[in-house]
Amino acid sequence: MSQNPFPLDKADLLKAYRTMRTIRDFEERLHVDFAKGDIPGFVHLYAGEEACATGIMMHLNDNDRIASTHRGHGHCIAKGVDVHAMMAEIYGRSTGACRGKGGSMHIADLSKGMMGANGILGAGAPLICGAALAAKVRGDRGVGITFVGDGASNQGTFLESLNLAAVWNLPVVFVVENNGYAESTAMEWAVSCDSYVDRATGFGMPGVTVDGTDFFAVYEAAGEIIRRARDGGGPALLECNMVRFYGHFEGDAQTYRAKGELEAIRASRDCLTILSERVIEAGVVSRDELQAIDREVADRIEDAVRAAKAAPLPEASDLLTDVYVAY
Amino acid sequence: MAPVVGIVANPVSARDIRRVVANATSLQIADRANILLRVLAALRACGVQDVVMMPEHGGIRSHVERGLVRARARGEDLYPAIHTVAMPVTGTAADTHRATREMRLAGVAAIVVLGGDGTHRAVAAECGAVPIAGISTGTNNAFPEHREPTITGLATGLAVTGRVPPHIAFAGNKRIDVSVNGGAVAEMALVDVALVTERYIGARALWRTENFRELYVTFADPEVIGMSAIAGLLEPVGRDESGGLMVRLAPGGSETGPASDPGTTTLLAPIAPGMMAPVSVTDWRRMPAGVPFVPKVTSGSIALDGERELSFTERDRLSLTLRDDAFHTVNVAAVMRHAGQNRLLTGTPVPVSADL
Ligand SMILES: Cc1ncc(C[n+]2csc(CCOP(=O)(O)OP(=O)(O)O)c2C)c(N)n1
Ligand SMILES: [Mg+2]
Numbered sequence: 001m002s003q004n005p006f007p008l009d010k011a012d013l014l015k016a017y018r019t020m021r022t023i024r025d026f027e028e029r030l031h032v033d034f035a036k037g038d039i040p041g042f043v044h045l046y047a048g049e050e051a052c053a054t055g056i057m058m059h060l061n062d063n064d065r066i067a068s069t070h071r072g073h074g075h076c077i078a079k080g081v082d083v084h085a086m087m088a089e090i091y092g093r094s095t096g097a098c099r100g101k102g103g104s105m106h107i108a109d110l111s112k113g114m115m116g117a118n119g120i121l122g123a124g125a126p127l128i129c130g131a132a133l134a135a136k137v138r139g140d141r142g143v144g145i146t147f148v149g150d151g152a153s154n155q156g157t158f159l160e161s162l163n164l165a166a167v168w169n170l171p172v173v174f175v176v177e178n179n180g181y182a183e184s185t186a187m188e189w190a191v192s193c194d195s196y197v198d199r200a201t202g203f204g205m206p207g208v209t210v211d212g213t214d215f216f217a218v219y220e221a222a223g224e225i226i227r228r229a230r231d232g233g234g235p236a237l238l239e240c241n242m243v244r245f246y247g248h249f250e251g252d253a254q255t256y257r258a259k260g261e262l263e264a265i266r267a268s269r270d271c272l273t274i275l276s277e278r279v280i281e282a283g284v285v286s287r288d289e290l291q292a293i294d295r296e297v298a299d300r301i302e303d304a305v306r307a308a309k310a311a312p313l314p315e316a317s318d319l320l321t322d323v324y325v326a327y
Numbered sequence: 328m329a330p331v332v333g334i335v336a337n338p339v340s341a342r343d344i345r346r347v348v349a350n351a352t353s354l355q356i357a358d359r360a361n362i363l364l365r366v367l368a369a370l371r372a373c374g375v376q377d378v379v380m381m382p383e384h385g386g387i388r389s390h391v392e393r394g395l396v397r398a399r400a401r402g403e404d405l406y407p408a409i410h411t412v413a414m415p416v417t418g419t420a421a422d423t424h425r426a427t428r429e430m431r432l433a434g435v436a437a438i439v440v441l442g443g444d445g446t447h448r449a450v451a452a453e454c455g456a457v458p459i460a461g462i463s464t465g466t467n468n469a470f471p472e473h474r475e476p477t478i479t480g481l482a483t484g485l486a487v488t489g490r491v492p493p494h495i496a497f498a499g500n501k502r503i504d505v506s507v508n509g510g511a512v513a514e515m516a517l518v519d520v521a522l523v524t525e526r527y528i529g530a531r532a533l534w535r536t537e538n539f540r541e542l543y544v545t546f547a548d549p550e551v552i553g554m555s556a557i558a559g560l561l562e563p564v565g566r567d568e569s570g571g572l573m574v575r576l577a578p579g580g581s582e583t584g585p586a587s588d589p590g591t592t593t594l595l596a597p598i599a600p601g602m603m604a605p606v607s608v609t610d611w612r613r614m615p616a617g618v619p620f621v622p623k624v625t626s627g628s629i630a631l632d633g634e635r636e637l638s639f640t641e642r643d644r645l646s647l648t649l650r651d652d653a654f655h656t657v658n659v660a661a662v663m664r665h666a667g668q669n670r671l672l673t674g675t676p677v678p679v680s681a682d683l
Contacts, residue, residue, distance in 0.1 A: 005526025005626065005638070194386025197342050198355040207353060209342035210530060220529040221344045228347055236347055241418075282526060282640070 046074030048245035051271035055218030067124030072117030122155025151182020212240025337442035338385020360390030366480035373484025381426035499652035
């Protein structure tokens with residue numbers, strides 16, 4: 001094996017690959033099971049976008065908070081939320097992360113710093129400002145990361161949060177996950193000023209654009225931005241250009257895509273392939289090692305589905321629990 | 328027929344990590360469009376009626392369009408007609424390559440480029456004998472000279488309309504060709520090739536000086552920032568001289584003061600905007616044109632004009648060759664001097680002497 005030229009040691013490279021593979025398998029399994037009618041509610045899949053969540057979350061610990069989106073499974077998995085609890089939640093079972101009452105768009109686990117997926121676009125940004133303010137007041141070096149889609153970035157809440165984070169110098173990173181579409185509307189039709197970095201600049205914080213399908217590009221840029229926020233350097237925006245491999249939601253016929261677009265992005269912009277080829281080519285990790293992870297992940301997802309299906313649904317009486325929190 | 332000028336305006340230059348690790352400029356799309364409007368007005372004032380532009384989805388064209396509509400609404404006729412190259416947009420450097428190729432085939436008289444060193448490199452790779460007029464909208468730009476774009480537009484307009492003799496209007500430029508495994512030219516750089524130990528492309532920019540190993544520059548200019556500055560602070564080499572400079576660097580250099588290795592000198596260099604960093608210099612020598620250089624570094628990445636582009640391993644054989652007069656640029660300073668000396672912008676001839 002040659003000397004490792006990457007900014008992560010081998011154990012962390014394998015961890016990143018395992019996270020990305022887990023997200024991919026999780027989502028591909030949901031794609032199949034949703035079509036069978038096994039899953040209640042709506043699901044939005046993160047497949048194709050794994051490098052973004054993973055490259056960022058590799059720099060965080062459980063004390064750091066994230067606020068996610070409607071497309072939140074990848075953020076949850078990368079932040080360390082238990083895959084069995086997530087699957088059970090999506091299946092609406094009482095063993096789920098929110099006891100089966102939230103579903104795909106409300107998975108949360110505060111013990112892991114995951115403040116929740118969110119069905120309301122742009123709602124994560126004010127939440128993360130609150131979490132970041134708390135970290136700043138406590139002085140515990142915690143950071144807050146919020147994710148927002150290209151479409152949701154037009155929400156007033158997001159723009160107000162950029163302002164708040166800038167004036168209070170909060171340890172927040174705003175991650176724009178630019179997959180080119182908001183449902184069926186292509187970004188160039190919907191975003192004035194055309195560049196998220198320009199928006200950040202307008203609020204007096206730096207913005208950076210990276211190829212969100214390149215794990216190392218995200219990892220390196222996020223590392224600098226997060227370190228800066230932790231050290232008191234203030235908020236920043238990171239735009240990740242990426243691709244989604246499935247429809248907006250499961251069941252979307254995707255008639256707005258150009259002919260051949262999906263085939264092209266799957267062939268040339270698959271972040272898992274890009275990562276695995278790079279680490280194998282460098283001689284740091286072998287194909288066998290990655291395949292062993294693939295098998296282990298497949299077993300884990302299979303077991304999560306089996307356990308979810310076997311678990312009970314919530315009872316009618318559960319409707320009145322966990323509704324209010326007493327302080 | 329009046330000459331047509333090509334325009335390549337990159338919407339994504341100046342967006343990398345140097346906005347976080349250094350306080351680099353973040354030029355807004357609306358500003359890029361305003362720069363372009365100023366260039367267009369200057370071209371039109373020189374008689375250019377048509378320009379052809381690279382299509383992009385970054386918003387520059389739509390902001391320019393807004394400017395044209397507003398001018399027309401006020402009854403002003405300030406700008407040439409803008410045509411767009413018919414081609415799909417990928418949002419990558421391939422667009423610049425393709426657009427430049429199409430412009431060259433269409434016979435444009437010059438190409439005005441808005442972008443960083445990387446954008447200029449992509450144009451230079453495809454422009455053939457068509458001269459480039461460069462405007463910096465990037466980060467560490469060493470290649471395009473820094474000046475008000477209106478003047479770049481004016482000089483381009485005067486040059487392409489034949490009012491300045493070509494030997495004054497256009498200048499030759501150097502480049503370094505990088506060949507991998509003896510194949511055809513793999514890549515090239517307009518200003519610098521840096522060999523660094525990181526073997527991943529990652530966030531592309533160069534700022535960890537402890538990883539720098541070898542540096543090859545076409546010109547060594549102490550008045551710019553980036554790799555060329557490192558060379559320029561050791562031994563300046565002009566843009567118009569033949570050949571360049573090769574510098575070898577050592578690990579360490581993470582602290583100012585005496586270098587860690589006795590055979591090296593620590594140089595404090597502006598490697599990015601607002602970023603003065605120590606680099607450990609082992610030695611340097613002139614890089615004559617036409618002589619292939621084989622690097623000593625055996626694995627890492629090749630950064631071209633300040634951005635990591637390719638990685639290489641022990642199995643790859645690299646060779647770098649500097650070429651003089653590889654492509655042409657509009658010599659803005661010379662054109663404007665000529666314009667002044669010959670009163671090219673006066674309406675009616677005025678007396679050569681102001682003696683009364
Ligand atoms: C406040 C609000 N408005 C509208 C919706 C409906 N909606 C759900 S997802 C979506 C598009 C989001 O696009 P984007 O932010 O780009 O995220 P992506 O789905 O591409 O990840 C819309 C309009 C919503 N959930 N919340
Ligand atoms: Mg989107």
